[in-house]
Amino acid sequence: MTAVLRLDGAEVRYGRTTALAVVDLTVGPGERVAVVGASGAGKSTLLGLANGSVLPTAGSVRVLGADPAALRGRALRQLRARVGTVHQHLELVGQLRVVHNVNAGRLGAWSGLRAAWSLVRPQGLPDVEAALDRVGLADRVYERTERLSGGQRQRVAIARLLVQQPDLVLADEPASALDPVLADQALRLLGELALERGGALLACLHDPAMALRHCDRVVGLAAGRVVLDEPVAALSAADLAAFYGAPA
Numbered sequence: 547m548t549a550v551l552r553l554d555g556a557e558v559r560y561g562r563t564t565a566l567a568v569v570d571l572t573v574g575p576g577e578r579v580a581v582v583g584a585s586g587a588g589k590s591t592l593l594g595l596a597n598g599s600v601l602p603t604a605g606s607v608r609v610l611g612a613d614p615a616a617l618r619g620r621a622l623r624q625l626r627a628r629v630g631t632v633h634q635h636l637e638l639v640g641q642l643r644v645v646h647n648v649n650a651g652r653l654g655a656w657s658g659l660r661a662a663w664s665l666v667r668p669q670g671l672p673d674v675e676a677a678l679d680r681v682g683l684a685d686r687v688y689e690r691t692e693r694l695s696g697g698q699r700q701r702v703a704i705a706r707l708l709v710q711q712p713d714l715v716l717a718d719e720p721a722s723a724l725d726p727v728l729a730d731q732a733l734r735l736l737g738e739l740a741l742e743r744g745g746a747l748l749a750c751l752h753d754p755a756m757a758l759r760h761c762d763r764v765v766g767l768a769a770g771r772v773v774l775d776e777p778v779a780a781l782s783a784a785d786l787a788a789f790y791g792a793p794a
């Protein structure tokens with residue numbers, strides 16, 4: 547079966563800084579992987595390689611069987627439509643209504659004309675409403691996004707992924723602005739989204755407890771290198787706390 551993500555000798559350098567140097571990392575279908583590590587360890591860079599926004603300066607990266615560095619035009623757009631990312635900074639347009647930000651998840655699958663028309667008359671409304679209902683924002687469909695709280699915006703970004711229906715789900719601190727109950731709900735939704743399509747989830751998480759509760763595998767980075775790669779079942783809360791350098 548094709549790996550969802552495969553890194554082989556993949557390196558990302560910025561001048562003298564090695565942001566990431568991964569000898570070998572394969573994520574298979576059905577895996578929910580927590581990516582953990584200190585600030586600057588290379589977590590966002592790993593996610594960038596996985597969604598094609600960062601290209602390796604050496605080695606190879608295959609995403610859903612394809613090499614993003616070798617693709618152009620339509621083929622690249624088609625691959626990007628299969629990879630969904632909740633970014634650390636969410637990348638929502640504040641002036642637009644929630645419905646339009648959620649529908650942005652489908653831009654890779656829509657023609658330019660349909661996307662433009664959707665700003666006048668929102669397309670695919672039942673799916674948008676269902677997605678917003680799943681994240682607890684059913685009554686905010688036509689709210690201007692900038693009027694929402696940080697946690698509500700984070701949930702709009704998750705709803706955008708729910709309508710996108712990607713095969714690879716990437717999330718950079720997807721629950722940082724959420725209270726514990728909503729954070730659990732968000733991680734559960736992202737895991738379900740990845741698994742119901744036979745894909746995979748890679749989530750950068752700062753909270754070890756979230757990794758243990760919602761993932762099957764933990765990949766730990768330090769100074770751009772993989773220094774931990776274990777199934778969650780083999781790790782205790784104390785192991786993870788030690789990895790973060792915190793007392794258990």
Ligand SMILES: Nc1ncnc2c1ncn2[C@@H]1O[C@H](COP(=O)(O)OP(=O)(O)OP(=O)(O)O)[C@@H](O)[C@H]1O
Pocket residue numbers: 560563564565566583584585586587588589590591592
């Ligand atoms: N565009 C860039 N230009 C130069 N250096 C960069 C760039 N992006 C990342 N780096 C460097 O690469 C290293 C890894 O950064 P990265 O953002 O992947 O870390 P991170 O683990 O996601 O950190 P955080 O948890 O703080 O978001 C850092 O040393 C960072 O300064």
